[in-house]
Amino acid sequence: MDKTNTAINAAKVLDAGAEEVTSSDTQKSWKDYVTLAKMGIVSSNLITTFTGLFLASVYTDFQLIQNLHILILTLLGAGIVMAGGCTLNNYIDRDIxxxxxxxxxxxxxxxRLKSTNVLVAGLIQSAVGIMMLAAVDPVPAVIGIFGLFVYVVIYTMWLKRVSTLNTVAGSVSGAVPPLIGWAAIDPGLHLYAWLLFAIMFIWQPPHFLALAMKRCHEYKAAGIPMLPVVAGFAMTKRQIVVYVAALVPISLFLYPFGIIYTTIAAVLGLGWLALGFAGFKMKDEIKWARLMFVYSLNYLTILFVLMVLVHI
Structure with missing residues (x-):
């Protein structure tokens, strides 16, 4: 009898342990998929998506509060499409x-994850996100498909491995979130929507080139032709300053947003430009690149949040 009870208890312990391991493995698996989705990138891009959507509602007198389903579907759809693109990016880049x-x-x-599972996950996420956007309006869905294609096919599968123009291609896909948001309310896309796109497009090269300088040895080891790898730091710094200089007036084209926006946008832009010029004198180029990278993140967040605040 004692032996029987002992055997039963041992079996229960083993079953409990197996369930705990299975639960732990499942939890780790979900965390891995979240990691592949690059939620940091998705979150920052959703800020710009919301800005486009909110501004479109202001300038078209669209009652956003009474149509929260539009807001929810647009943000969820855009976020899931971006997550799908990032997951597919991880699948494609697994060899480098x-x-x-x-x-x-x-x-x-x-x-930790099978490559085929990652591919399927990326395709499903992309499809679900596009369908959500299509439920709002066909135009944001088409823009989402365009951004996804440029990011996955043009950037990740092609230019990233063969040309320094990879940064430009990545900038195109990275600039579509505010267009998606605006098109969800106004498919005709007001000039302001295209200015948001332009700001995002010009902002990304100095942001990613600064990152490329920080990680230059890694990109070189992986054989990725980023500008610092191919042309050196001096050329990269000049390119960064040119892009930042172009960004300042483009951001000021939105002067109808008011004196508060215009003043802060000018201060932020000129501050970034001053830091850029300082790079020609700083001896520690990696430290400068790190400062430029951090400044770029703060610049974009403050600018797009400011656009919303001045319209409330």
Missing amino acids: DHLMERTMERPTVTG
């Missing part, structure tokens, strides 16, 4: 990610 310190721990590199 192990060569870079910042990507070598990705689940696609360590083998």
Whole structure:
């Protein structure tokens, strides 16, 4: 009898342990998929998506509060499309990610997730996101498809590995979120929507070139022809300053947003430009690149949040 009870208890312990392991593995698996979706990138892009949507509602007198389903579907759809694109990016880059310190721990590199599962997940996320956007209006769905195609096919599969123009291609896809948001309310896309696109497009090269300088040795090891790898730091710094200089007047084209927006946008832009010129004198180029990268993140967040605040 004692032996029987002992066997039963041992079996219960083993079953409990198996359930705990299964639960733990499932939890880790979900966390891995979230990691592949690059939620930091998705979150920052959703700020610009919301800005486009909110401004469109202001300038078309669209009652956003009475139509919260439009807001929810647009943000969810855009976010899931972006997550799908990032997941597919991880799937495609799994052959080179192990060569870079910042990507070598990705689940696609360590083998925590099967590559076929990652591919399926990316395709499903992309399809679901597009369908959500299409439920709002066909135009944001088409813009979402365009951005996804440029990011996955033109940027990740092609230019990223063969040309320094990869930064420009990535900038195109990264600039569509505010267009998606605006088109959800106003498919005709007001001039302001295109100015938001232009700001995003011009902002991204100095942002990513600064990152490329920080991670230059990693990109070189992976064989990715980023500008600092191909042309050196001096050329990269000049390119960064040119882009920032172009961004300042473009951001000021939105002067109808009011004196508060215009003043802060000018101060932010000129501050970034001054930091850019300081790079020609700083001896520690990596430190300068780090400062430029952090400034670029703050610049974009403050600028787009400001656009919303001045219209409330």
